[in-house]
Amino acid sequence: MKSILYTLLLFAITVSAQTATKDKIISELPEIDITEGINLHIISPEPIQYVDLSTEQLTGDLPTTNIARIKITDDQESEEKEKSIKPIAYLDRDKIGIITVVGQSFIAQYKAVYRNSESLNTVTNIHIQPEAMQPIEFDKMMFSNLELRKFAMDIIKKKSENNPIRQEKDFNLSFQLNNVYVISDYIFLDMTFKNNSNLSYDIEALKFSIEDKKIHKATNNQSIEMMPLFQLNPQKHFKKNFRNIYVFKKFTYPNSKVMMIRLIEEQLSGRTIEMKVNYSDILKADTF
Structure with missing residues (x-):
């Protein structure tokens, strides 16, 4: 019996030595x-x-x-x-x-x-x-920026722009949420911006926030700004089409609120377009 235990212990030590990170x-x-x-x-x-x-x-x-x-x-x-x-x-x-x-x-x-x-x-x-x-x-729930970039590139390879979850059009602009993906504790928003005018678009800001669905008085609106942990492309200018991936740590919000996404142009009288995303859209997120 002792011989068997010794053999098993020796085997475990050998396996551990082979799989452990080597000291430098x-x-x-x-x-x-x-x-x-x-x-x-x-x-x-x-x-x-x-x-x-x-x-x-x-x-x-x-x-x-x-x-x-x-x-x-x-x-x-x-x-x-x-x-x-x-x-x-x-x-x-x-x-x-x-x-x-x-x-x-x-x-x-x-x-x-x-x-x-x-x-x-x-x-x-x-x-x-x-x-x-x-x-x-x-922690296994955490990813480096290098890993997040790889996941975002995998999403970009998918052709999912033809059937967007949400779409808004104004000022000859089209602003769409292609899809929502989730992996571990991260949410990936796949978004495309299309400019149908001859004027190029300079992005001043793309803002994400959680806001009340029904606003009776502006002073009562509780807006919580959200910042992406990572974005695939930091581009600030596009002429016709621009697709990007925005990554957030997992979040939730009640049915009485919506996620607001605002695209703001970098000009005095810039073109601003906004989109409301319901929590149900987040709950239906795909995995990859």
């Missing part, structure tokens, strides 16, 4: 070159949540959500932090420190290696590759 040690980290006076841009496929630089010899910032900008600390900056710091003379291929980048679903680490400024092969930007990513376990 410094010697196994990929190297990236960095040179004095030249910024290194690390480009992430999803928004960066956190960056760690293991040494004061490196400094950096986040100019945008998907890019980490890192450089070797200037001698003057080092002296301001601590007067006793003396200028460092780096040799080619010196190891400067560890750069850690954390996205929404992964962590990537690199060894920063000094390259002489006379080198013609100095790297100025790198894209984080899949082989450099280690997955981070989050």
Whole structure:
């Protein structure tokens, strides 16, 4: 009996070792070159949540959500932090420190290696590759922007514009809700805007809100503005047709209220068109 239990335990440990994420040690980290006076841009496929630089010899910032900008600390900056710091003379291929980048679903680490400024092969930007990513376990109900983009692209491939759930027309504009999709705790609105005039349309805002169905007095109207967590295309201008996917965290509202969607043109006397979406339309959402 003990022999059987020992065998089962050994098997479980072996399986666990094969499926677990492998620990990283410094010697196994990929190297990236960095040179004095030249910024290194690390480009992430999803928004960066956190960056760690293991040494004061490196400094950096986040100019945008998907890019980490890192450089070797200037001698003057080092002296301001601590007067006793003396200028460092780096040799080619010196190891400067560890750069850690954390996205929404992964962590990537690199060894920063000094390259002489006379080198013609100095790297100025790198894209984080899949082989450099280690997955981070989050709540299974949460998706990264990269995953939301993939789902939205899958929806775009569907031809669902001919039989919209809702449609409004005014000012030679057509504004339609093609379909509603749901996956996990996320709601995807597939929408198309069509401009039948010869004047191009500049979008000032596309506003989503939950409002009362019947408004007896304007002062009694309770409007709750909603912001999409993600949109596939941030386009602000279209001439004829524009289709986009807007993603929201799961929401509910009573039958006494409706979801209002307002498309507002970027002009003093701009064309504004609005649509009411009943909760029943959300409840009938498709899965994919």
